[in-house]
Amino acid sequence: MKPAAKAIPAGGIAADLIAVLVAVTNGAPLALTIQDGNALPSGPFELGHRSLQTGLRAWVEEQTHHPLGYVEQLYTFADRDRAESEAAQRVISISYLGLTREAQRDGVREAGWRDWYDYFPWEDHRTGAPSLIADLLTPRLREWAQAAGGAGLREERWRRVAFAFGLEGSSWNEEFVLQRYELLYEAAIVPEGLGEGLAGGRSPVPGRAMAADHRRILATGIARLRAKIKYRPVVFELMQPAFTLLQLQRTVEALAGRLVHKQNFRRLIEQQELVEETGATASDTGGRPAKLFRFRYAVLAERAAAGTKLPLIRA
Amino acid sequence: MKPAAKAIPAGGIAADLIAVLVAVTNGAPLALTIQDGNALPSGPFELGHRSLQTGLRAWVEEQTHHPLGYVEQLYTFADRDRAESEAAQRVISISYLGLTREAQRDGVREAGWRDWYDYFPWEDHRTGAPSLIADLLTPRLREWAQAAGGAGLREERWRRVAFAFGLEGSSWNEEFVLQRYELLYEAAIVPEGLGEGLAGGRSPVPGRAMAADHRRILATGIARLRAKIKYRPVVFELMQPAFTLLQLQRTVEALAGRLVHKQNFRRLIEQQELVEETGATASDTGGRPAKLFRFRYAVLAERAAAGTKLPLIRA
DNA sequence: TCGTATATACTCCAATTGAGCATAAGATGA
DNA sequence: TCATCTTATGCTCAATTGGAGTATATACGA
Numbered sequence: 001m002k003p004a005a006k007a008i009p010a011g012g013i014a015a016d017l018i019a020v021l022v023a024v025t026n027g028a029p030l031a032l033t034i035q036d037g038n039a040l041p042s043g044p045f046e047l048g049h050r051s052l053q054t055g056l057r058a059w060v061e062e063q064t065h066h067p068l069g070y071v072e073q074l075y076t077f078a079d080r081d082r083a084e085s086e087a088a089q090r091v092i093s094i095s096y097l098g099l100t101r102e103a104q105r106d107g108v109r110e111a112g113w114r115d116w117y118d119y120f121p122w123e124d125h126r127t128g129a130p131s132l133i134a135d136l137l138t139p140r141l142r143e144w145a146q147a148a149g150g151a152g153l154r155e156e157r158w159r160r161v162a163f164a165f166g167l168e169g170s171s172w173n174e175e176f177v178l179q180r181y182e183l184l185y186e187a188a189i190v191p192e193g194l195g196e197g198l199a200g201g202r203s204p205v206p207g208r209a210m211a212a213d214h215r216r217i218l219a220t221g222i223a224r225l226r227a228k229i230k231y232r233p234v235v236f237e238l239m240q241p242a243f244t245l246l247q248l249q250r251t252v253e254a255l256a257g258r259l260v261h262k263q264n265f266r267r268l269i270e271q272q273e274l275v276e277e278t279g280a281t282a283s284d285t286g287g288r289p290a291k292l293f294r295f296r297y298a299v300l301a302e303r304a305a306a307g308t309k310l311p312l313i314r315a
Numbered sequence: 316m317k318p319a320a321k322a323i324p325a326g327g328i329a330a331d332l333i334a335v336l337v338a339v340t341n342g343a344p345l346a347l348t349i350q351d352g353n354a355l356p357s358g359p360f361e362l363g364h365r366s367l368q369t370g371l372r373a374w375v376e377e378q379t380h381h382p383l384g385y386v387e388q389l390y391t392f393a394d395r396d397r398a399e400s401e402a403a404q405r406v407i408s409i410s411y412l413g414l415t416r417e418a419q420r421d422g423v424r425e426a427g428w429r430d431w432y433d434y435f436p437w438e439d440h441r442t443g444a445p446s447l448i449a450d451l452l453t454p455r456l457r458e459w460a461q462a463a464g465g466a467g468l469r470e471e472r473w474r475r476v477a478f479a480f481g482l483e484g485s486s487w488n489e490e491f492v493l494q495r496y497e498l499l500y501e502a503a504i505v506p507e508g509l510g511e512g513l514a515g516g517r518s519p520v521p522g523r524a525m526a527a528d529h530r531r532i533l534a535t536g537i538a539r540l541r542a543k544i545k546y547r548p549v550v551f552e553l554m555q556p557a558f559t560l561l562q563l564q565r566t567v568e569a570l571a572g573r574l575v576h577k578q579n580f581r582r583l584i585e586q587q588e589l590v591e592e593t594g595a596t597a598s599d600t601g602g603r604p605a606k607l608f609r610f611r612y613a614v615l616a617e618r619a620a621a622g623t624k625l626p627l628i629r630a
Numbered sequence: 631t632c633g634t635a636t637a638t639a640c641t642c643c644a645a646t647t648g649a650g651c652a653t654a655a656g657a658t659g660a
Numbered sequence: 661t662c663a664t665c666t667t668a669t670g671c672t673c674a675a676t677t678g679g680a681g682t683a684t685a686t687a688c689g690a
Contacts (some may be wrong), residue, residue, distance in 0.1 A: 013328050013360075015393070015407055045328075045393065045407075052393045076391040076409050078330070078360065078367045092330055092360075092407060094391050246636080264679065266638075287636025288686040561667075579648065581669075602667025603655040631690100638685070646677070654669070660662090 015045040017056055018095040018214070020074065020221030022255075023102035023113060024238045029254040030102055030113040031218060037114050038194060039211040040218065045094070056096050069237030070099040072228075074220050077213075097221045099237040116222060117257075119208045119215055123177060123222070125258045133165060136205050137189065141165070144187035174256050177223040181216060192216065226256055233274055236295040242278050244290035245269065274299055330360040332371055333410040333529070335389065335536030337570075338417035338428060339553045344569040345417055345428040346533060352429050353509060354526040355533065360409070371411050384552030385414040387543075389535050392528075412536045414552040431537060432572075434530055436522050438492060438537070440573045448480060451520050452504065456480070459502035489571050492538040496531060507531065541571055548589055551610040557593050559605035560584065589614055 019041050021032035034041050046055055053071055060068045074095040102113055117124040122133050138161075145157035164179045166172030184190040184205075191204055194211050209215060229235050229252060238251055249265050269275060275293040283289040334356050336347035349356050360370060368386055375383045389410040417428055432439040437448050453476075460472035479494045481487030499505040499520075506519055509526050524530060544550050550567055564580050584590060590608040598604040 013330050013407075015328050052391065073390060075388060076367065092328075092409075094407075244637090261678095261680065263638080263640090263681085268678090283687075286688075287634080288638085288688095290637060559668090576647095576649070577667095578650085578669080578671090583647090598656070601657075602665080603657090603669085605668060633690085634688085636685100636687080639683085641682075642680085644677100644679085646675105648675080649673090651672080652670085654667100656665105656667085658663105658665080660664100 013090050013092060016042055016091055016093045017045055017052065018042040018093055018217055019056060019060065019098055020095065020218055021060060021068075021098045021100060022116075022221070022225060022238070023100055024251045024254050025102045025113075027250045027254050028115050029117070031116045031119075031221075032112050033114050033210075034112060035211070037112075037118075037208065037210075038214075040214045042093075052094060053096075056098070060098055060100065066100045066102075068098050068100050070097075070234050072097045072224070074217065074224060095217050095220070097224055099225075099234060101238065101240070116218065119210065119218060120177065120181070120222070121207050122180065123174070123257050125172060125174070126253055129166075129172065132206060137184070138165070138167065140189050140205070141183065141187055144189070172258075174258055175223055175227050177226065178216070178219045181219040185216075190215075222255075229255055233295070233299060236274075239295070242280065242292040242294050244282050244292060245275075246290060248275075248293075272299075328405050328407060331357055331406055331408045332360055332367065333357040333408055333532055334371060334375065334413055335410065335533055336375060336383075336413045336415060337431075337536070337540060337553070338415055339566045339569050340417045340428075342565045342569050343430050344432070346431045346434075346536075347427050348429050348525075349427060350526070352427075352433070352523065352525075353529075355529045357408075367409060368411075371413070375413055375415065381416045383413050383415050385412075385549050387412045387539070389532065389539060410532050410535070412539055414540075414549060416553065416555070431533065434523050434525065434533060435492065435496070435537070437495065438489070438572050440487060440489070441568055444481075444487065447521060452499070453480070453482065455504050455520070456498065456502055459504070487573075489573055490538055490542050492541065493531070493534045496534040500531075505530075537570075544570055548610070548614060551589075554610065557595065557607040557609050559597050559607060560590075561605060563590075563608075587614075 019032070021041065023030045023032075032041055033039060043059070045052065053073075057068050057071060074097050077093045077095070078090065122130055122137060124130060141161045142158070145154055145161060148154045148157050160179075161183060162168040163170050164176050164183055181190070185192050188202075189205055190207060191209050192213060192215070194209055210218065225234075235248065235252055235255070239248060245266050246262075248269070249260060249262065252265075253259055274296060276296050278292045278294050280292045281289040282292055334347070336356065338345045338347075347356055348354060358374075360367065368388075372383050372386060389412050392408045392410070393405065437445055437452060439445060456476045457473070460469055460476060463469045463472050475494075476498060477483040478485050479491050479498055496505070500507050503517075504520055505522060506524050507528060507530070509524055525533065540549075544567060550563065550570070553566055554563060560581050561577075563584070564575060564577065567580075568574055589611060591611050593607045593609050595607045596604040597607055
């Protein structure tokens with residue numbers, strides 16, 4: 001790009017880090033929040049940090065007292081819309097996805113960790129598709145599609161809806177978290193930001209909102225993670241040092257929002273040699289004691305990519 | 316993050332956009348460069364742009380006279396090392412990958428477009444593994460691995476090398492572009508930046524360098540694209556409106572740096588209904604005339620993700 | 631001791647995928 | 661004119677993968 005006349009003078013830009021921090025406890029996928037669940041943790045990028053990721057990592061470990069296993073950049077925004085207050089100041093927001101373990105004190109959930117399905121109740125299909133979808137979302141989305149001008153646009157809208165929500169023959173794809181959220185937002189079925197209300201004056205559907213575009217960023221993080229667990233062994237960052245295969249499975253299911261076939265799951269994990277037995281067993285599972293496993297960290301060196309394909313149940 | 320004492324005062328940060336622009340012409344994968352091939356196009360983020368992507372898109376279309384089909388963010392850097400000159404000014408670099416068609420004037424290649432294998436000659440395996448790897452890279456990498464202190468570290472280094480370059484039983488994975496580049500850099504076999512020279516005083520191996528970390532960014536873009544073409548129909552952004560299946564195949568091969576099985580490639584493309592016949596045929600192919608196809612843009616609406624799995628030839 | 635709940639081992643079948651053979655339809659040059 | 665070259669295109673086959681079910685093992689508690 002050529003040096004432009006309108007280039008921002010030094011002093012016009014600030015940088016912000018926003019974190020989607022994920023943990024899974026007892027089958028509940030959690031995200032760390034602040035302000036009573038209304039926002040994601042964020043703060044200015046500090047000069048003392050050697051790099052963006054270094055800064056994020058140091059800060060998170062200080063807050064959660066757990067090593068931050070996996071960190072990945074999500075997206076960098078600088079939309080003009082985001083600069084709400086002072087128009088002169090341009091803010092660049094750099095969002096991250098991080099995996100860790102929940103900091104529990106004596107089994108009590110620490111404040112700040114929230115089940116992410118509180119924000120996206122339509123995303124949890126572990127016990128089948130939530131009735132919410134058929135009862136509330138689909139009718140409203142159909143209304144919205146019908147309200148478009150022109151048959152082509154109406155059809156186009158409805159096709160997007162059907163595709164995103166797995167209607168009319170297409171099957172539910174758990175990775176389309178962001179597409180679904182954006183459709184709901186576009187159709188004014190969910191609000192973006194707090195206290196904005198909806199255009200048509202209709203009540204919003206279940207699901208907590210968040211300040212500014214934080215719920216959208218959370219959706220981005222969930223989508224990325226749901227895609228990632230299928231080809232990278234990142235789930236283990238969320239596990240305790242020793243775990244049973246069922247615990248591992250439940251963690252995956254919590255993230256994916258759908259069930260997996262138990263036997264195939266075990267087959268896959270074992271044939272990929274992702275884990276090794278510790279020798280001990282867990283007897284508090286209510287049935288036959290399960291062998292305890294640990295992650296084989298060697299696989300990270302062996303194949304940086306090969307991956308954990310997950311046998312998600314087909315539609 | 317809590318408001319820190321060391322927070323950067325307004326005025327300390329600047330933002331830069333860096334673009335990896337890709338086109339494919341006659342089986343040659345091209346990247347747009349400036350400064351006689353020594354740098355990637357980049358420039359300050361301008362206030363006039365509504366968002367980062369909007370700015371990039373407008374600028375590119377102005378330069379190439381072609382619509383910029385697919386745009387994707389690569390990565391945002393703010394490493395302290397990057398601020399070379401003034402230590403006070405912190406620069407955030409936001410890099411993008413963009414797909415377009417080469418702007419050709421009467422079949423003459425426009426200045427600036429360079430074959431990306433000029434920078435990464437070890438990445439082109441279309442006619443088999445380049446002899447360069449066995450003759451130069453492998454011995455030097457082995458040397459480097461041997462030079463480590465401690466048997467564990469030596470073994471670890473060599474395992475990384477073997478994995479990245481497909482030695483000792485593991486097979487070549489075209490997606491590990493960045494890992495390979497970083498290994499070569501870590502082993503001081505390729506320089507980073509221009510005119511820096513190498514520590515040991517040994518001559519660098521073939522492959523052009525680029526200013527600052529631009530070659531690394533290009534590697535990131537190539538890696539991302541090689542991964543992407545396998546599950547998203549983005550190759551079509553690089554094609555002319557009408558093309559033969561062989562042309563499409565050659566484009567994929569140029570990007571992936573390896574050959575695909577022709578019949579299986581056709582099977583995959585057709586069964587996914589990614590293309591439709593235009594009715595015309597191309598007779599300048601030297602053999603039996605080939606049917607011309609066009610991309611079915613409808614698939615973008617139908618399945619935003621399903622993908623173009625590519626039958627890359629197995630090792 | 632029986633029911634219940636989980637763990638774990640195997641089997642089966644269908645879809646996918648890698649690889650090769652065979653034939654078709656043009657161009658070219660002897 | 662015809663043999664030959666080149667690319668296009670259709671079809672087969674076997675190996676692997678992946679989804680789903682059955683059967684057996686081992687604990688606990690009523």
